[in-house]
Amino acid sequence: MGAASAAAGCAEPARAPAPVPAAPVALPCTLHADVGLVHGYRMALRDTLRHHADRGGDALAELFAERPGEMGDVLGLATRRDPVRADTIVTCPDAAFLLGDGLITDVVVGLATAVESDGDERDPGADALRSVVLRGAYADWSHGWRIHVTPPRDVFAGMRPWWTRAEVWLSIARRWATIDVTMVATVEGDRLVLASPPLEAAVQDAGAPLHQGFRLVEASVDGRAADVALGTGGYLVIGSLTPGVVQVRLRYEGALPLVGDNRVEARLLDLARWLPSVPYAPPARVVVDVHHPRGDEVVASLPVVGEAVGADGWRTTRLAGVTDRDPALVLVDAAPRGRVWDDGRGARIELAATPAVSLEACAPVLERITRALAPLGPVGRVRVVGLPAVYGRHGRRADDTVVVLRSVLVDACQPGGAEGAGAEARRRHVEAVALLAHELAHGWFGRRVRAADDEAAAWWEAASEYVSTWALDDVAAAEVRRGWLDDYAEVAHRDLFALAQRIPTSGKLRDALSYAKGALLLAALEAKLGRERVAAVLRQFVAATDGRIASWLDLVTATQVVAGSDAARWLHRWVTAIGAPELGVRDVAVERDGAGGRVRFAVVQGGLEAGAAPFEATVDVALQAGDRVVSAARIPLSAIRTDVVLELPRGVTRIVVDPWSRLPRFGIAEADVPGALAGR
Numbered sequence: 001m002g003a004a005s006a007a008a009g010c011a012e013p014a015r016a017p018a019p020v021p022a023a024p025v026a027l028p029c030t031l032h033a034d035v036g037l038v039h040g041y042r043m044a045l046r047d048t049l050r051h052h053a054d055r056g057g058d059a060l061a062e063l064f065a066e067r068p069g070e071m072g073d074v075l076g077l078a079t080r081r082d083p084v085r086a087d088t089i090v091t092c093p094d095a096a097f098l099l100g101d102g103l104i105t106d107v108v109v110g111l112a113t114a115v116e117s118d119g120d121e122r123d124p125g126a127d128a129l130r131s132v133v134l135r136g137a138y139a140d141w142s143h144g145w146r147i148h149v150t151p152p153r154d155v156f157a158g159m160r161p162w163w164t165r166a167e168v169w170l171s172i173a174r175r176w177a178t179i180d181v182t183m184v185a186t187v188e189g190d191r192l193v194l195a196s197p198p199l200e201a202a203v204q205d206a207g208a209p210l211h212q213g214f215r216l217v218e219a220s221v222d223g224r225a226a227d228v229a230l231g232t233g234g235y236l237v238i239g240s241l242t243p244g245v246v247q248v249r250l251r252y253e254g255a256l257p258l259v260g261d262n263r264v265e266a267r268l269l270d271l272a273r274w275l276p277s278v279p280y281a282p283p284a285r286v287v288v289d290v291h292h293p294r295g296d297e298v299v300a301s302l303p304v305v306g307e308a309v310g311a312d313g314w315r316t317t318r319l320a321g322v323t324d325r326d327p328a329l330v331l332v333d334a335a336p337r338g339r340v341w342d343d344g345r346g347a348r349i350e351l352a353a354t355p356a357v358s359l360e361a362c363a364p365v366l367e368r369i370t371r372a373l374a375p376l377g378p379v380g381r382v383r384v385v386g387l388p389a390v391y392g393r394h395g396r397r398a399d400d401t402v403v404v405l406r407s408v409l410v411d412a413c414q415p416g417g418a419e420g421a422g423a424e425a426r427r428r429h430v431e432a433v434a435l436l437a438h439e440l441a442h443g444w445f446g447r448r449v450r451a452a453d454d455e456a457a458a459w460w461e462a463a464s465e466y467v468s469t470w471a472l473d474d475v476a477a478a479e480v481r482r483g484w485l486d487d488y489a490e491v492a493h494r495d496l497f498a499l500a501q502r503i504p505t506s507g508k509l510r511d512a513l514s515y516a517k518g519a520l521l522l523a524a525l526e527a528k529l530g531r532e533r534v535a536a537v538l539r540q541f542v543a544a545t546d547g548r549i550a551s552w553l554d555l556v557t558a559t560q561v562v563a564g565s566d567a568a569r570w571l572h573r574w575v576t577a578i579g580a581p582e583l584g585v586r587d588v589a590v591e592r593d594g595a596g597g598r599v600r601f602a603v604v605q606g607g608l609e610a611g612a613a614p615f616e617a618t619v620d621v622a623l624q625a626g627d628r629v630v631s632a633a634r635i636p637l638s639a640i641r642t643d644v645v646l647e648l649p650r651g652v653t654r655i656v657v658d659p660w661s662r663l664p665r666f667g668i669a670e671a672d673v674p675g676a677l678a679g680r
Helices: 035-054 057-061 359-376 406-413 423-441 459-471 474-494 507-529 531-545 552-563 565-576
Strands: 085-088 097-099 102-110 132-140 146-148 159-171 176-187 192-195 215-221 227-230 235-239 244-255 268-271 284-293 297-300 304-309 314-323 329-332 337-342 347-353 380-387 395-398 401-405 582-593 596-606 617-625 628-637 641-647 654-657 670-672
Touching: 035 057, 035 085, 035 097, 035 102, 097 235, 159 268, 159 329, 215 235, 284 297, 284 329, 297 314, 297 401, 337 359, 347 359, 347 406, 359 406, 359 423, 359 459, 359 531, 380 406, 380 423, 395 423, 401 406, 401 423, 406 423, 423 459, 423 474, 459 474, 459 507, 459 531, 459 552, 474 507, 507 531, 507 565, 507 617, 531 552, 552 565, 582 654, 582 670, 596 617, 596 628, 596 654, 617 641, 628 641
Parallel strands: 159 284, 347 380, 380 401
Antiparallel strands: 085 102, 097 102, 102 132, 132 146, 159 176, 176 244, 192 235, 215 244, 227 235, 268 329, 284 314, 297 329, 304 314, 337 347, 395 401, 582 596, 596 641, 617 628, 617 654, 654 670
């Protein structure tokens, strides 16, 4: 079959993006159906929230279905010096909508309005987060009010997409996108709820031709105008449906924001969160036709199944595959050139970049990473593409494609990590190796085991970040973990959530909970069980949840199977507890005993809510002479204060708790040994 016939209709002249944007869809606040019913339920919920708030935080907390750990007040969010308040707030007066037997609404807990800042300049110790908006909270009214901070996954079970077709027009020179989406789905009720692209993304380059933003301009169901609303939580809600099979068509159009250094170079367009989808839906068939100027190239996570060039010089690239997520879709100004590395043990990695990177230089790093991840299994077939700019962080993975900054490949493969290289070059090398290992680990965590973004911390990011250090030596791995501690310490004052708590978090807080605190917790599990048993836990986790959406509690279950009840209880306590301990060293004293001596001190846990149980952990305590570790001991912590007595070698000047950074914590957990007696 020829390329033109493989991509049906591709030989026809492609339609370029419109010179002016179409008028956006005028989204109402509610669907046409059930306006009075929704409004009535929302008012009833508001009265219920206010009634319970008047009775205090504990009474209000009883309304919430998810209560991991011990919460002294509502979700740990309302400060004790402020009155607890709760309300429903929405962008439009009646934007709440019904889903199944429940009401989707935004709920604010704490003060009357949501305030997120870096604190009060007049009071640096003031709480940075005094209240929170629970966007898209699900209030179940069928059996008395119960509120889930995010909708339960099963309420979407009656909505299933069967296939999605997207026609995409992209041009780097125009910095513009037009996207036609057709989705065929079955619905059991009268509405379809989609996680949809942002309706407007500001153009960040002042030289861009238009500043109208990227938005929804058409919406229809089975050929007629759709009854559509932008629901709370950012959901696009399509109502007035007849149960059965429906065909939904949406068009998005507008200028795209430029990414990173590309704001100046204008060398690529990177679509992110661009394809509407049903939350938590299983993988489905996706076909994408990308129409683009002949000089631009498509980099995508879906396989290319056909190409054709139209008479107007535009080219159409057809992509097709089965996926449950946004396919990666990047338009670049030059085709990445690549070669394949195969270790003969189940890892086949294609490296592609513009300009190309040396496969010979990269082979030792790929060998090291794949061997380090081997306890999880073979890496499989993966394409790693280096681009001049990447949306968001330095890299991301979709299906079997990893997109990273080209500079990451250069730093990983060049001899910057060799002995004799400068400190900065070594640092970049370590970070690049860890990033590649992290993205490859997503083959297990996020791909084989699917992810749902409805917990405070992303377990798949934590697991991938943790195992990425397996590819590093002990010194480099400890440095990376110290970076996790620093990242967590920056936002520890805002950590009011359990890792497994079903609550929406974002920005720096979510990153700190996922990449830092979550990864440190797995490092602490390794310190407790050993790496081989943690690897066995992760293998059990993947085997037990392969192909389905998992959670932190599935990881606890896998720990139970492999390591027993004690380890599982320990992990469960950590993933359901709010915050982390602030460790400190107190009351240091030296005792002489003949020719030797001992040092007495206490390790204390601070930063806990009144009445909260202390955390359990076994930590390393090092006695150091400057930066050199002279001796170390493992100390179990299970109380607010743990008294410790250690033999005191000669020359010791400092006590350091958790010197190799294997525990979620914050605070200065170290102290000087009295100099006049140290080591005598």
